[in-house]
Amino acid sequence: xxxxxDLYYTNDHEWVKIEGGEAYIGITDFAQHNLGDIVxxxxxxxxxxxxxEEAFSAVESVKAxxxxxLPLSGKVIAVNExxxxxxxxxxxxxxxxxxxxxxxxxxxxIDELMTSEEYEKLLAEEE
Amino acid sequence: MDAKKxxxxxxxxxxxxxxxxxxxxxxxxxxxxxxxxxxxxxxRNTAGLFDVSxxxxxxxxxxxxxxxxxxxxxxxxxxxxxxxxxxxxxAYETGGVVDDLLVYKFGDEDYLLVVNAANVCKDxxxxxxxxxKFDVAIDNISxxxxxxxxxxxxxxxxxxxxxxxxxxxxxxxxxxxxxxINGVKCLIxxxxxxxxxxxxxxxxxxxxxxxxxxxxESGKEEGIKPTGLGCRDTLxxxxxxxxxxxxxxxxxxxxxxxxxxxxxxKKDSNFIGKEALNKYYNDGMKRKLVGFELTERGIPREGYExxxxxxxxGHVTTGYLSPTLxxxxxxxxxDIRYAKLGEQIDIKIxxxxxxAKIIDRKFLKK
Numbered sequence: 001x002x003x004x005x006d007l008y009y010t011n012d013h014e015w016v017k018i019e020g021g022e023a024y025i026g027i028t029d030f031a032q033h034n035l036g037d038i039v040x041x042x043x044x045x046x047x048x049x050x051x052x053e054e055a056f057s058a059v060e061s062v063k064a065x066x067x068x069x070l071p072l073s074g075k076v077i078a079v080n081e082x083x084x085x086x087x088x089x090x091x092x093x094x095x096x097x098x099x100x101x102x103x104x105x106x107x108x109x110i111d112e113l114m115t116s117e118e119y120e121k122l123l124a125e126e127e
Numbered sequence: 128m129d130a131k132k133x134x135x136x137x138x139x140x141x142x143x144x145x146x147x148x149x150x151x152x153x154x155x156x157x158x159x160x161x162x163x164x165x166x167x168x169x170x171r172n173t174a175g176l177f178d179v180s181x182x183x184x185x186x187x188x189x190x191x192x193x194x195x196x197x198x199x200x201x202x203x204x205x206x207x208x209x210x211x212x213x214x215x216x217x218a219y220e221t222g223g224v225v226d227d228l229l230v231y232k233f234g235d236e237d238y239l240l241v242v243n244a245a246n247v248c249k250d251x252x253x254x255x256x257x258x259x260k261f262d263v264a265i266d267n268i269s270x271x272x273x274x275x276x277x278x279x280x281x282x283x284x285x286x287x288x289x290x291x292x293x294x295x296x297x298x299x300x301x302x303x304x305x306x307x308i309n310g311v312k313c314l315i316x317x318x319x320x321x322x323x324x325x326x327x328x329x330x331x332x333x334x335x336x337x338x339x340x341x342x343x344e345s346g347k348e349e350g351i352k353p354t355g356l357g358c359r360d361t362l363x364x365x366x367x368x369x370x371x372x373x374x375x376x377x378x379x380x381x382x383x384x385x386x387x388x389x390x391x392x393k394k395d396s397n398f399i400g401k402e403a404l405n406k407y408y409n410d411g412m413k414r415k416l417v418g419f420e421l422t423e424r425g426i427p428r429e430g431y432e433x434x435x436x437x438x439x440x441g442h443v444t445t446g447y448l449s450p451t452l453x454x455x456x457x458x459x460x461x462d463i464r465y466a467k468l469g470e471q472i473d474i475k476i477x478x479x480x481x482x483a484k485i486i487d488r489k490f491l492k493k
Contacts, residue, residue, distance in 0.1 A: 037162055040426050065426065
């Protein structure tokens with residue numbers, strides 16, 4: 001399973017890229033592999049606000065729908081519209097294709113995220 | 128995993144099956160390198176092979192077999208001929224469904240019931256309880272039988288290579304017993320749960336492994352694929368076939384589910400549930416199972432609520448992005464007042480109300 005070094009991670013297999021006061025969120029290679037062929041991605045609206053651990057998106061395979069959780073509270077400032085017509089982008093490159101970009105409310109929440117080493121440990125336990 | 132293993136478990140591992148617990152059985156939801164959509168398309172275009180050894184088989188034999196089954200089941204058993212198979216419900220006195228099943232007739236005193244894996248124990252107990260003074264013997268032989276389902280337009284071509292028995296002689300919903308499939312004696316039937324042509328093949332737990340391997344080998348040039356539980360559900364859903372616990376259940380009677388054809392209210396014999404079902408039929412149903420298609424973006428799924436003008440009117444019993452039709456469709460059990468073709472309804476997907484319209488439930492009909 002691919003794990004990128006300069007990202008943060010969560011227990012639910014989301015990745016987080018921090019750029020100043022903004023965060024990109026996506027799903028990891030482990031998540032996309034587990035879901036199988038992704039056929040639908042539900043995107044939030046610009047300006048939607050979410051609390052930490054709230055579901056802001058859903059990623060669906062033919063078989064099932066999976067919520068995607070926001071690991072830190074924030075406001076949506078951009079969504080990846082390419083996922084509307086081509087949801088399978090999340091399978092082909094889950095790290096290149098972010099789902100939404102957020103303005104982070106509370107920067108201290110970043111410290112609670114997992115590092116890539118911690119995430120690799122988690123994956124080792126799952127397998 | 129605590130789940131029970133079918134005789135084909137090692138085969139599923141060998142083929143890269145992603146094993147899940149289904150009704151207490153360890154079975155593949157799909158296979159590595161393929162996936163649900165590829166497997167679904169194989170069944171529609173060439174052939175797929177399902178391990179269905181988890182299904183239950185209950186023998187009903189003895190002098191009053193026909194009479195007993197006519198009492199136990201909603202369809203008309205007395206009209207069956209030898210080697211015929213029918214689909215029927217087994218109902219509670221309330222008209223709700225104990226299970227849906229196939230009845231294989233070998234003779235007036237010799238029947239085999241094939242029941243859902245999730246309901247085997249419940250069904251067997253129920254049948255024993257209903258036996259009363261009928262002169263019949265009831266045997267649960269589920270653990271002794273392995274079963275596979277070969278389904279798809281090329282199913283007959285693939286199976287014919289393995290037997291001298293002319294498969295053209297096995298008509299739809301008929302059986303042939305003691306058929307030699309490459310050295311293994313099998314019961315075969317032209318039945319299935321996919322909406323395609325195909326065969327269900329039964330034999331003992333050792334023989335079924337050879338049959339599975341031989342069919343996969345025989346079907347290589349036709350492009351056969353082992354197929355899992357994932358596509359089993361999407362295929363039967365597209366073909367308008369019910370799944371117990373979804374379109375029919377203890378709380379959803381077959382008349383609501385639009386399956387009146389298999390409930391012979393006019394048959395001579397009394398049957399369990401006849402009185403209640405007659406009453407529903409005469410008083411008029413309050414709910415109806417309908418098909419629907421989303422007219423806005425989204426995927427409908429089982430359990431999602433159905434609304435009309437802000438009022439909850441029912442729920443989705445099964446829903447998918449249909450792999451064959453490539454549309455977002457579903458079945459819903461709703462207040463009968465809104466069950467008209469073309470009616471606009473709303474499906475609640477997470478916290479959004481997504482527009483849908485009611486369509487014919489026979490999704491594959493051209």
